[in-house]
Amino acid sequence: MGGNGNGKPLHAMVIPYPTQGHVTPMMQLSKTLAAKGLIVTFVTTYHRHAEITQANSCSSDPVLLEANKLGLDIRSAQISDDVTKRFGIPWISFWTQPVAVYSIYHNFHLLRSHGHYPPKGIAFLAEELDDYIDYIPGVPNIQCKDLPLFLQLQDPNSDYVLDMLLKSYQSARRADWVLCNSFYELEAEAIKAMDAETPVLTVGPLLPSSYLDSHNPKDITVGTSFLTEYQPSEWLDSKPSESVIYVSFGSLVHVSKTQIEEIAMGLKESGQPFLWVLRPDIISSKISTCLPDSFMETCKSQGLVVPWLPQLQVLSHPSIGGFFTHCGWNSVTESIALGVPMLGFPLWTEQYTNCKLMVDEWKIGLRLRGGHRDDKVIHREEISRAIRTLVASEEGKAMKNRIMALRDSARSAMKAGGSSQNNIEAFIEDLKFTVHVGNGSQTN
Numbered sequence: 001m002g003g004n005g006n007g008k009p010l011h012a013m014v015i016p017y018p019t020q021g022h023v024t025p026m027m028q029l030s031k032t033l034a035a036k037g038l039i040v041t042f043v044t045t046y047h048r049h050a051e052i053t054q055a056n057s058c059s060s061d062p063v064l065l066e067a068n069k070l071g072l073d074i075r076s077a078q079i080s081d082d083v084t085k086r087f088g089i090p091w092i093s094f095w096t097q098p099v100a101v102y103s104i105y106h107n108f109h110l111l112r113s114h115g116h117y118p119p120k121g122i123a124f125l126a127e128e129l130d131d132y133i134d135y136i137p138g139v140p141n142i143q144c145k146d147l148p149l150f151l152q153l154q155d156p157n158s159d160y161v162l163d164m165l166l167k168s169y170q171s172a173r174r175a176d177w178v179l180c181n182s183f184y185e186l187e188a189e190a191i192k193a194m195d196a197e198t199p200v201l202t203v204g205p206l207l208p209s210s211y212l213d214s215h216n217p218k219d220i221t222v223g224t225s226f227l228t229e230y231q232p233s234e235w236l237d238s239k240p241s242e243s244v245i246y247v248s249f250g251s252l253v254h255v256s257k258t259q260i261e262e263i264a265m266g267l268k269e270s271g272q273p274f275l276w277v278l279r280p281d282i283i284s285s286k287i288s289t290c291l292p293d294s295f296m297e298t299c300k301s302q303g304l305v306v307p308w309l310p311q312l313q314v315l316s317h318p319s320i321g322g323f324f325t326h327c328g329w330n331s332v333t334e335s336i337a338l339g340v341p342m343l344g345f346p347l348w349t350e351q352y353t354n355c356k357l358m359v360d361e362w363k364i365g366l367r368l369r370g371g372h373r374d375d376k377v378i379h380r381e382e383i384s385r386a387i388r389t390l391v392a393s394e395e396g397k398a399m400k401n402r403i404m405a406l407r408d409s410a411r412s413a414m415k416a417g418g419s420s421q422n423n424i425e426a427f428i429e430d431l432k433f434t435v436h437v438g439n440g441s442q443t444n
């Protein structure tokens with residue numbers, strides 16, 4: 001299936017940006033392509049490779065462990081952290097955020113021409129934050145406060161990141177194809193709007209098959225964790241159905257000590273069982289103890305706090321009732337694919353936009369406003385109220401019903417004949433044709 005028309009299999013080189021949120025879905029994309037007959041070489045930096053080896057304590061190549069169990073032809077290569085050479089081969093870019101965010105960066109010039117960028121002060125003024133932006137093709141009415149963070153601020157640090165993001169967006173624009181970890185039924189308007197401009201193909205949600213259509217029940221994990229995973233199954237088994245609030249803010253963001261304390265007390269006061277991923281560096285790499293005194297002692301029977309765990313396994317457990325999340329795009333897509341409503345607490349980059357879509361467009365969760373931008377601390381009462389609404393109210397039940405319907409669409413998208421599966425197959429056929437015809441300077 002993955003031959004190039006000359007009988008030789010296509011060979012793809014997959015190079016993720018070396019963070020957890022990119023390495024994991026790109027390994028799952030590699031598995032999807034290899035299952036269609038392509039040979040894939042998965043390229044990591046030496047640094048990340050060593051980290052994954054240590055976290056997964058295995059003797060063979062840990063990056064390949066899960067893929068090889070499935071008999072897929074995925075190979076591993078390491079490069080130093082500053083390799084940028086390009087060869088004359090087809091170039092496929094993988095976009096790890098929603099298509100709607102792609103459209104925002106694509107139409108950055110419209111923000112400028114409408115006076116919504118740059119902000120008038122170092123950040124948007126209070127009155128600007130509520131301004132509506134209704135002119136970005138395929139993006140529903142959003143407000144300035146829902147833009148990716150780097151478009152909301154003007155300071156040397158965020159200017160630097162914005163510059164990097166715009167450059168990576170500009171380079172994605174020159175790619176022959178842009179694959180996106182989303183699905184048509186979720187973002188039809190944004191996809192239609194981008195279609196006319198640039199070839200964005202949705203190929204997600206990229207999760208192991210056992211969490212989607214189970215056509216390959218052995219495909220249960222991606223196996224690219226940077227940290228050792230705690231196994232919480234036994235604890236989860238002991239909790240009532242849909243009662244547990246799962247809390248995780250992903251692999252990168254920092255949260256202030258005061259905010260962590262309020263979250264801790266909010267969880268406690270909600271009365272719901274909680275499972276909390278508290279990374280040792282959540283406040284900063286220098287501070288490792290951040291919970292209020294005697295918190296763990298008093299919450300012993302209510303909650304469990306761990307440094308890292310297998311998130312997909314957790315989200316698919318029947319005792320999980322809600323996900324208190326920073327709205328990283330992987331977490332949002334995983335939660336949708338597994339039917340868990342969310343309490344959004346965006347802190348950085350496009351998490352604000354993801355949260356806006358999740359709450360107001362798809363109506364599958366609630367939002368807590370605060371986080372980095374305005375240093376507002378969200379208090380325990382607001383947190384415990386939101387948790388109870390999500391997990392134990394009629395409003396929460398309606399969100400659960402809507403996310404279950406989206407979950408079904410996500411699963412259908414990845415099934416044979418589904419929108420994402422069709423895109424993957426059409427993409428491979430086009431790729432074979434391009435390589436075969438040898439368009440331009442491309443070689444196999």
Ligand code: UDP
Pocket residue numbers: 019020021022024225248249250251252253277307308309310311312327328329330331332334
């Ligand atoms: N994750 C995990 N275990 C944890 C917490 C997170 O495996 O304890 C995974 C999660 O399933 C997701 C990724 O880490 O695939 C986080 O990506 P996301 O885009 O949500 O956030 P980021 O880390 O990029 O901010």
